[in-house]
Amino acid sequence: MSSDRALSLLSRAPIFQNAREDDLLPLAALGHFSSLSRGQHLFQAGQPIESLYVVASGSVRVYRLARGGRRELTLHVEGPRQLVAGVAAFQSRAVYPAHAQALQTPTEMLALPVDAVREEVFNTPTLAQAVIGYFARRQAELLGRLDSLVFSELGERLAAYLLDHAADAPHALPTNSELAALLGTVPEIVSRKLGEFYRLGLIVLERRTVRVCDAAELARLAGSLEEGTTRKAGR
The missing domain is CATH 2.60.120.10 (Jelly Rolls)
Structure with a gap:
């Protein structure tokens, strides 16, 4: 078995x-x-x-x-x-x-x-x-992540992270400090952005577990990151 x-x-x-x-x-x-x-x-x-x-x-x-x-x-x-x-x-x-x-x-x-x-x-x-x-x-x-840290907004990076990790099932979030390190920012801004996504109904937060509710809107937010990466790659 x-x-x-x-x-x-x-x-x-x-x-x-x-x-x-x-x-x-x-x-x-x-x-x-x-x-x-x-x-x-x-x-x-x-x-x-x-x-x-x-x-x-x-x-x-x-x-x-x-x-x-x-x-x-x-x-x-x-x-x-x-x-x-x-x-x-x-x-x-x-x-x-x-x-x-x-x-x-x-x-x-x-x-x-x-x-x-x-x-x-x-x-x-x-x-x-x-x-x-x-x-x-x-x-x-990894190159795409480096590119996103340099050229994208936090909302785009966080939306992409949530889609990658929580699109199919509830995901145990790292601490805000750990998530901030992943996304290239500080914990306070991560906390505010997660709260914003929650109030907009894009995600559900239960303690440190997150579930995506509106994948289409998150994909739209993250899409500007992907489009920017694609444009730079085509130069």
């Missing part, structure tokens, strides 16, 4: 998009599930990478500490079917480049032994093609 669940998750994970199910069977057989509570760490920066992790449910915050360890910088938040620190896992003798922490209880993870994943991917053309395509898309997403 666990193997069947693992196969279902891997076949829907973006990293293995368009890979054949038969090629995922050996990986699914090696996977095991575990649960984390809110605030519990999946791994710490500097630890050797022994497992490749895919989020089954819940969400995981990936962050780094500033010098002296007094400030945290949230790099990204990963939800269901997403890979956590996946790029580093394909480097030889790699260590985790950041910390990863569960944002809600429970957060369930699928762990795959990283050496076995590398061997299967390197020796299976369809898996290799899927992984290369995934990393190319991730690079484009």
Whole structure:
């Protein structure tokens, strides 16, 4: 049963998009599930990478500490079917480049032994093609995020974030400080903008859980961000 669940998750994970199910069977057989509570760490920066992790449910915050360890910088938040620190896992003798922490209880993870994943991917053309395509898309997403931090308004960035993370199901929000770090602003402005979206009926907020009510309007707000990115890319 666990193997069947693992196969279902891997076949829907973006990293293995368009890979054949038969090629995922050996990986699914090696996977095991575990649960984390809110605030519990999946791994710490500097630890050797022994497992490749895919989020089954819940969400995981990936962050780094500033010098002296007094400030945290949230790099990204990963939800269901997403890979956590996946790029580093394909480097030889790699260590985790950041910390990863569960944002809600429970957060369930699928762990795959990283050496076995590398061997299967390197020796299976369809898996290799899927992984290369995934990393190319991730690079484009990171460039798009950098572009948005420089050229877009906070409302556009927040709308895009909510559509990415809360369009299909309720999403456990990071703290306002963590969300501000993701969006390139300060916590007070994030709080005001979330309140504005709530009053306009675009979202429902229950404690730190958000659900999208008007995806079309959020898409319109985020659309100006996407259009601006497209125009700059075409120059």
